Amino acid sequence: MQGRTGDHACVLQVRDLHVTFKADGESAEALRGMNLDLRQGEIHGLVGESGAGKSVLLHTLLNLNRGASFVRTTGRVLYEERNLLELFEPEIRRIRGAEIAIVFQEPAKHLNPGLTIEEHIRDLLRYHLGVTRRPAGARTAELLELVELPLRVLRQYAFELSGGMQQRAMIALAIACNPRVLLADEPTTALDVTVQRQILELLLRLRAELGLSVLFVSHDLAVVREVADRVSVLYGGKLIENAENSALFDRALHPYTELLLRSVPSAAMRGRALNVIPGTVPDATAVPPGCAFHPRCPIAAERCAIELPELRAHHEDHSVACFFPGQLVEPAGRQG
Amino acid sequence: MTPFVSVEGLSKTYTARSLLRRSRAATHAVRDVSFAIARNTIMGLAGESGSGKSTLARALVHLDPPSSGEVRVAGIPLARLGRRGLRKARRRMQIVFQDPHGALNPRLRIKYSLGEALANAGVPRRERRARAVELLRLVGLGPEHLDRYPRAFSGGQKQRIVIARALAGKPEFLILDEPVSSLDVSIQAQIINLLMDLKQRFGLTYLFISHDLSLVSYVSDSIGILQDGRLVEYGPAEQVLKQPRSEYTRALFDASPAMHRER
Amino acid sequence: MPSLRFFLGKLGRLIATIFAITSLVFIVLRVLPGDPARTIAGLDADEREVAALRAELGTDRPLGEQYLSWLSATARLDFGASFFHERPVVDLIRERIPLTLSLSVAAFAGALVLALPLGVAMAVRRWGAVDYLGMGFSHAAMALPEFWLAILLLLGFAVLLGWFPLFGAATPRHFVLPVVALALSRAAVLVRLVRSSMIEELDKEYVLAARAHGLPEPRIRYRYALRNALLPVITVGAIQFGYLLGGSIVIEQVFSLPGLGRLLLSAIYRRDFPVVQGGVIVTAVVFSGVNFIADLLYSAANPKIRMR
Ligand SMILES: Nc1ncnc2c1ncn2[C@@H]1O[C@H](COP(=O)(O)OP(=O)(O)OP(=O)(O)O)[C@@H](O)[C@H]1O
Ligand SMILES: Nc1ncnc2c1ncn2[C@@H]1O[C@H](COP(=O)(O)OP(=O)(O)O)[C@@H](O)[C@H]1O
Ligand code: SF4
Ligand SMILES: [Mg+2]
Ligand SMILES: [Mg+2]
16 A cells, blocks of 8 residues: 555555544544545645534644543554554654644634743753753744744733734744644634735745645635645545645545536636535545435446445546446536 | 715814723724715725725714714705604615624524514515515525525525515615625525526616626626725726726726736 | 732732731621620620620710721721630630641641642642552541541540640640641542642653653653642632631630630630620731732742733
């Protein structure tokens, strides 16, 4: 299976990942056999509607699941030839934040209300790099410069900063220890468009300057289209399509991806009804058998309700999990 | 043609009151905003968070009385109406808010939520059930949903119910404040289509508020852009999209990621 | 540190509270129906005696005038002289208050020392063995009245085992049992608060983020979560200190400790009004002062408030 990625160097590989929770006594399988390759230096967009399992995936990559409702994780997360899910706490702790870092969706909630930005950064430097006060000061200043924040921010608390500044601070924390991989969970969803633009540009610049590999999670197709090199689509806890950016947006093969793209409103669609996917996203406690999309799929056949389509390479560098890839017909009047 | 809704010099100022000092700081949430919406058209209103969109919506229907300015709906100045007149007039204009989860009382079955709205609209008790079924049908739900509680519905279904409830008094004017922002992409399209369909069928007029410029471009006949409470851009959709007058509008459109690049 | 404005605001509130308390005491004792002079003199006293007493107490003067002189006397800590001890009330209080305060402070410290680590341990391993034991302790200690607990301790450790002296305040060992009795009751309340507040903090996103940053678990618990979890504990802690002051009245009685509580209680039996007045005011002032300190601590620990 690992051979499939061929000559591309992968920093992070996810293999047959299953994550189960308990919700109201029912078992909820949030991830149902995820496979994913994050290649060196790429921005990998991961799109999916709410509940598809995007956040669960990111948390699982760093083995962060816990709490009363968490049941179990199976599968492998391979990083530098080690399965992160099998590491002992002290080992994975050295990786978290230092080699693989996360940026969260709501920076206000993910920053400690009782600590200044400087205290946040100091803690990270101290625990991962053993850096003491003086050199930390220099690194801290450097970090702020990287994310384009004024130095005064150091002595401020998260609630004193605007949403955009909070997210910049969050990113400064994430890159503080020079990680190889950045996991970004909807990093711009809570922000205004102009601020979103700045943050996206910041991420692109940091990728180039620091050689980061980024897993960029979002429910916003337009944002992913703008920043990602490759795009994966998540539905019902599984990857259903994976391709290079333009391949996915121009020639989507999975009916869900195609319908999702068609349902996005734009000025060009004025006066015409939007294309609609009937029904709703499945809940993790009740994912339909067979192809999870079959109750909503306009071209579903009998076998779709019974057999599970595996993610397969349809052609070079474009995989899809569907028995009838690319067979959803173009609606009348859709301009190419 | 006289516009169905007209707004002249509308302002809303909030003064923070503290015990000791009378007023510390005044927030000019909406400043001197004027526009008009023709019957059975949609005005889209966009702007960044805190720009005053929701405040404008509330001031427009006098839920929060405006600090100054005049609002006319169907030629009637709302400020001249007494409290009872305003209540009657409000049936003809309804607000649908962003968060459908908070909009429905979690302890009331759907039929009571709808029944309450129908009662407010003066529908006699005997007819309410039939009307409730009809309302649900309008938004694509069935009579079997009447006896359920809100928690049994998905976000999209809840928003349908909220829209059904807004339609109870046969309004002519709906203010939709971020009606799909909290919904999934695939569900957003369903709700937007529903809203467009209802508009055609009942000749409704909308003020459609959203921070999503693609969406605003798609639905609107005219577009207004708010910045710091000021309407910095206002005109027919075509013109605003093609040749925006204000620099800010251009910046906003440039910043917003778009699936389909038209220009 | 809290801003000067914040500090002055709180100080103003403290002074206003103390003013309100003294006024309330005046209202209860002088204005409400009933004649203090008659009450003091007793039912069998004749009219002349009562009138003389009124003149001595000043209760025959107009209310406004009485109020003003009461205020100015109170401000000078002049609560009059005890009928029974025939000494200034201030002196009596001054003699007794160190014992009560040290009893309360020691018990409060003991309660915190017990409640903080236990509450954190319970929150970290929710529904684990420690959690159940802690809950059992909390339930039991809350169900038992303080004096009952005190008597149990006396029976067990003083009478049966003989480890500690029975009564009096001669040596520090005399204080162990009363402090333990008071501390256990307060810890029972505080431990629950620490637990629930800590559980709430541990579920917050910033804790997840701290883990995602690879910080060690103890650091996350104590430096991150506990620090924020303590905010509500500070507020409730101040109220618990008030309970301690009240609780010491009973405990001093059980252990025959010559504290403020015992002074007050016997003054009530003896209808020694000046002592009761003085005692109530001093206790209330101490309680307000503790709340004032708690407010300052709260603001020092909470940057959001500090900024305002
Ligand atoms: N009740 C109020 N009291 C004081 N200030 C208020 C009040 N309501 C709104 N404001 C202020 O008015 C301004 C406009 O707020 P409003 O809620 O209308 O923004 P909005 O454009 O709807 O933003 P969003 O996109 O975040 O919903 C803001 O600065 C806000 O803080
Ligand atoms: N702690 C949890 N307990 C129970 N269910 C959970 C938990 N975390 C996530 N889930 C479920 O897993 C699924 C995926 O969630 P999530 O990854 O948060 O979705 P998203 O793609 O929106 O980020 C959802 O159905 C969610 O309800
Ligand atoms: S496998 Fe079948 S149901 Fe699933 S997407 Fe493909 S065609 Fe539709
Ligand atoms: Mg998520
Ligand atoms: Mg709003």
